[in-house]
Amino acid sequence: MTQLEPSRARMALLALAALLSATAGCRDRDIRSYSIPKEAGDSTVSQPAGPAEAGVASAPATPKWQAPASWQPQPATGMRLASFKVSDADGATAEVSIVNFGGTGGDELANINRWRGQLKLGPVEADALPAQVTTVPTSSGDYSLADLTAEQAPDGKAPARILGAWLRRGGKVWFFKMMGPAGLVGSQKEAFVAFLGTLNFGGEDSGKPGALAGRAAGTQANTNDLPRSKAAAPDLAALPQGPALPGGGSLKAAEGSLLLWHAPGPWVVKPATSMRKGSYGLGPDGAVDLSVTAFPGDVGGPLANVNRWLGQVGLPPVDEASMGDFTSHMQANGLTFFVVDTGSKDAAHPQRIVAGVVFWQGNSWFFKMTGPSELVAKEKPGFLEFLQTVHAP
Amino acid sequence: MRPNVMTSIGKALLGFFNSLKLTVALLILSILLIFAATLDQVHLGVWGVQEKYFRSFFIFTQIRGTGLSLPIFPGGYLLGALLLPNLLVAHFCRFRLSWRKSGIWMTHLGLILLLVGQGLSGILQRDNQMRIDVGQTRRYTESFRETELALIDVTDPDHDRVVAIPMARLEGKDPIRHAFLPFAIRPVAYYPNAQLRPRAQMPSPLPSLATAGLGPDVAVEPTPITYKADDTNFPTAYIEILGKDGSLGTFLVSTMIVERQVLTYEGRTWHMILRPERDYLPFSLTLLKFTHDIYPGTDIPKDFASTIRLRSDDARDDREIRIFMNNPLRYGGRAFYQAGYANNDRTSVLQVVSNPSWQVPYLSCALIALGLAVEFGIHLFGFFRRRPTGESSKLAASP
Known part of the structure; x- marks a missing residue:
C-alpha cells in the first residue's frame, strides 16, 4: 500500500467532501413573489357575492338547484353554501341550510344523533337507524333522509322538527337541512324532497371546490413509470382524506371497486395480504383479530356463513329459523350489513365472532372480529362504529 | 508548531478516511440501514422512510416519558458523507494515475459521481x-408535500401579484413581512396536520382563535402527522394580519379549505389560501x-x-x-x-x-461500465500477450 504525505490538494479534497456533506439537505425556503396573468377557475372565494335569487340557479362553484319560490334566500355565511328562510301565514319560520364537507362527514348514527340532540331527543343505537332513515333516489344519487320531531314542548309551543338529508358524492358529503316548527316543516316536506331532486352536480364530482377539501372521485393508478423516489407518493387531491372521526385513524382506501372505511386510531394496523383487504389487531396486544375480506358472489348465503362461523367457535349448525337469535341487520352509508354475533360456550377458551357482511357490486365483503369472548365483547361497540364508517368510494 | 499540528491532523484524517475497515463498516451500516428502512416502510410509507432513514444525518428515537430524542443510528446523509471521502481518499492514496490503472480510475470515478449525483438529487430534485x-x-405544477401561504393581490384586472410564503415560516412566531405586502403576518398557531369540522357539528369545540374569514365557524382538531403513502396531512395555521394601525383579524388557513379568503386593505383586494407549493412554468x-x-x-x-x-x-x-x-x-x-x-x-x-443533475447517474453508470470493460480488456490483452504462441507451444510440447 502506498501512503502519501498530506498535501494541499488532498486537504482541499477533504474540505470539498465535508462541504458536500454539510450542504446535503439544505433547501431554499424563501418567500417568493411573482406576477401571473389571471386564470379562469382559479379564484373561488369563500364569500359568494350574494344569495341566489329564489327560483334561479345557485352561485357558481356549487351544484345547481331549483329552490321553491317561497323559500327566501339568505346570505351564505361561514360554512353554509346557501340558506333559505321559509315562512307560513302565521309568521312561523323555518330555516334551510346547505353545507358540504370533505371525507365521510361522520357516520349515519352520528348525524342522526347530532340532529336528535338539537331537538333535545336522546341518542339512538345503531339498531334503530333503519327506522330513522329513508332513501330518496334522485338523478344525482340516493339521498338519506331523516325526519325527526321533538317531543311536545311543555309551554304548548309547536315542537321543532328537522328534515335532514345528506348525499355522499365525489368525496364530499352534502347536507341539506330544514329546521323549524313541526307543522311548517311537515307542510314543506314534499317541497324539500322535490328540491333534493333538482340538485344538479353537472358531473363535477371533484373539480369544483366546496367549503372544505374533499376526496376526489378517481383512482391513482399503479404505474411502473415513476422515478423511484416518489413512486408511491400520493396524488394530494385524489387521495382519500381523514373523515370527521376522532382518534387520528387512517381512512383506508383502495383502487377500483373496493369499499372504504375508517379504522379507529388505537387499532393496530396489520399488513394486508392477498386475501385480506384490511387487517387489524384490537384490544390488549392486538389479541382480537379483525379481518376484511371480499369474495365474489354470496359465498353460500347468510346461513352457510353463519354455520361456518358457528363451527369455528365449536357450536353446532343452526337452521334458518333459529338464525335470527344472533343475527341482525344494520344500515351504514347506504349499505345493509348482515351482522352476526356468536360465541362458544367453552368455559376454558371461550371464543366469540362478531361479523358484518355486506353484498356490494357482486362481492360479499366480510368484516370479521374474532378473539377471546371477553375481549371481543369490549371491542364490539367500537366494531359497530367501525362498520358505520364503511362506504362506497 | 502550527504546521506540525496541521500536518498531524491531516495525517490522522487521511489515516481515518484511507481505512478499508471504515469502508466495510460503512457498507455494513448501509445494509442495516436499508434493511431497517425496508421493514419500517410498513409503518411510515415510502416518503416517511426516506425522510427518517435516508435524508437525515441520524436516526433518532424518543425516550418514553421524557420527550428526549437520542440518535441511535447514522442516517443516509451521514453514511454518504463518510463514504464519499473514504472512496476519494482511498482511491487517491492507493492508485497511481497510469494507463494500466485507467479502468480502475474510471470505475471509481463513476462510483464517486454516483454518490455525488445522489447527493445533488437530494438537494436539487423537486x-x-x-x-x-x-x-x-x-401553467403551474404543485408540490406533493410542501405547502405555501399564497397572498394574492387580485386588484389588477389583468394580472395577479402573488406573494408565496413557505409553510415552514408559519411555524415560527416572528411577524412575516415582505416588500410587496402592505401588512405583516403574525403566526398565531401552527398544526402540521389537523382535521377541520364545522363548529355546529361539534358537541363542545374549543374556542376558535380566528376572528375573521371562515375560521370562526370551523373547529380545528389537531391530529398526529402521518407518513403513510395513502394518507394526507392537512397543515393548518392561525395567522393574524397586522396593518399599520393594528390587527386586521386572525384567519384560519388550511389545505382543507380550498376556497380563498378575502381581505381588503388600503383599497386593494387580497385573497389568501394555503395550498400546495406552486411552480409556475x-x-x-x-x-x-x-x-x-x-x-x-x-x-x-x-x-x-x-x-x-x-x-x-x-x-x-x-x-x-x-x-x-x-x-x-x-x-x-x-x-x-x-x-x-x-x-x-x-x-x-x-x-x-x-432535477438538474438527472444525467449524472447515467453518466456514472456509463463510466463504471466503460471502466470495467477497460479493466477487463487490459487483463485480457495482457493474458493473450503472456500466452505462449502456437509455435512455441508446439516446441515446448515436443520431447
Whole structure:
C-alpha cells in the first residue's frame, strides 16, 4: 500500500467532501413573489357575492338547484353554501341550510344523533337507524333522509322538527337541512324532497371546490413509470382524506371497486395480504383479530356463513329459523350489513365472532372480529362504529 | 508548531478516511440501514422512510416519558458523507494515475459521481404534480408535500401579484413581512396536520382563535402527522394580519379549505389560501385527450396516455405531444411522467420531476461500465500477450 504525505490538494479534497456533506439537505425556503396573468377557475372565494335569487340557479362553484319560490334566500355565511328562510301565514319560520364537507362527514348514527340532540331527543343505537332513515333516489344519487320531531314542548309551543338529508358524492358529503316548527316543516316536506331532486352536480364530482377539501372521485393508478423516489407518493387531491372521526385513524382506501372505511386510531394496523383487504389487531396486544375480506358472489348465503362461523367457535349448525337469535341487520352509508354475533360456550377458551357482511357490486365483503369472548365483547361497540364508517368510494 | 499540528491532523484524517475497515463498516451500516428502512416502510410509507432513514444525518428515537430524542443510528446523509471521502481518499492514496490503472480510475470515478449525483438529487430534485382536466390549460405544477401561504393581490384586472410564503415560516412566531405586502403576518398557531369540522357539528369545540374569514365557524382538531403513502396531512395555521394601525383579524388557513379568503386593505383586494407549493412554468400545457385502457375483465390499467398541446411563452414551441407510460415529456428542465388519472378519466395526473443533475447517474453508470470493460480488456490483452504462441507451444510440447 502506498501512503502519501498530506498535501494541499488532498486537504482541499477533504474540505470539498465535508462541504458536500454539510450542504446535503439544505433547501431554499424563501418567500417568493411573482406576477401571473389571471386564470379562469382559479379564484373561488369563500364569500359568494350574494344569495341566489329564489327560483334561479345557485352561485357558481356549487351544484345547481331549483329552490321553491317561497323559500327566501339568505346570505351564505361561514360554512353554509346557501340558506333559505321559509315562512307560513302565521309568521312561523323555518330555516334551510346547505353545507358540504370533505371525507365521510361522520357516520349515519352520528348525524342522526347530532340532529336528535338539537331537538333535545336522546341518542339512538345503531339498531334503530333503519327506522330513522329513508332513501330518496334522485338523478344525482340516493339521498338519506331523516325526519325527526321533538317531543311536545311543555309551554304548548309547536315542537321543532328537522328534515335532514345528506348525499355522499365525489368525496364530499352534502347536507341539506330544514329546521323549524313541526307543522311548517311537515307542510314543506314534499317541497324539500322535490328540491333534493333538482340538485344538479353537472358531473363535477371533484373539480369544483366546496367549503372544505374533499376526496376526489378517481383512482391513482399503479404505474411502473415513476422515478423511484416518489413512486408511491400520493396524488394530494385524489387521495382519500381523514373523515370527521376522532382518534387520528387512517381512512383506508383502495383502487377500483373496493369499499372504504375508517379504522379507529388505537387499532393496530396489520399488513394486508392477498386475501385480506384490511387487517387489524384490537384490544390488549392486538389479541382480537379483525379481518376484511371480499369474495365474489354470496359465498353460500347468510346461513352457510353463519354455520361456518358457528363451527369455528365449536357450536353446532343452526337452521334458518333459529338464525335470527344472533343475527341482525344494520344500515351504514347506504349499505345493509348482515351482522352476526356468536360465541362458544367453552368455559376454558371461550371464543366469540362478531361479523358484518355486506353484498356490494357482486362481492360479499366480510368484516370479521374474532378473539377471546371477553375481549371481543369490549371491542364490539367500537366494531359497530367501525362498520358505520364503511362506504362506497 | 502550527504546521506540525496541521500536518498531524491531516495525517490522522487521511489515516481515518484511507481505512478499508471504515469502508466495510460503512457498507455494513448501509445494509442495516436499508434493511431497517425496508421493514419500517410498513409503518411510515415510502416518503416517511426516506425522510427518517435516508435524508437525515441520524436516526433518532424518543425516550418514553421524557420527550428526549437520542440518535441511535447514522442516517443516509451521514453514511454518504463518510463514504464519499473514504472512496476519494482511498482511491487517491492507493492508485497511481497510469494507463494500466485507467479502468480502475474510471470505475471509481463513476462510483464517486454516483454518490455525488445522489447527493445533488437530494438537494436539487423537486417532485411535483400537475392535475389537468381534458380541455384545461395549466401553467403551474404543485408540490406533493410542501405547502405555501399564497397572498394574492387580485386588484389588477389583468394580472395577479402573488406573494408565496413557505409553510415552514408559519411555524415560527416572528411577524412575516415582505416588500410587496402592505401588512405583516403574525403566526398565531401552527398544526402540521389537523382535521377541520364545522363548529355546529361539534358537541363542545374549543374556542376558535380566528376572528375573521371562515375560521370562526370551523373547529380545528389537531391530529398526529402521518407518513403513510395513502394518507394526507392537512397543515393548518392561525395567522393574524397586522396593518399599520393594528390587527386586521386572525384567519384560519388550511389545505382543507380550498376556497380563498378575502381581505381588503388600503383599497386593494387580497385573497389568501394555503395550498400546495406552486411552480409556475414558462410554458403552458393543454390536455387535449386522455385515454385509459385496462386489461379486459379487470380494473388493472394497461395503458394510459395524455395528448397535450405545449405552448411556450416565447412562441418558439407550439406542438402536440403524447405522454404515456415510460415515455415522459422532457421540456424546460422538467420531466412530465404519466402518473395517474381521476374523475372518471377526465383528469390526467402528471408527475413532474425537476432535477438538474438527472444525467449524472447515467453518466456514472456509463463510466463504471466503460471502466470495467477497460479493466477487463487490459487483463485480457495482457493474458493473450503472456500466452505462449502456437509455435512455441508446439516446441515446448515436443520431447
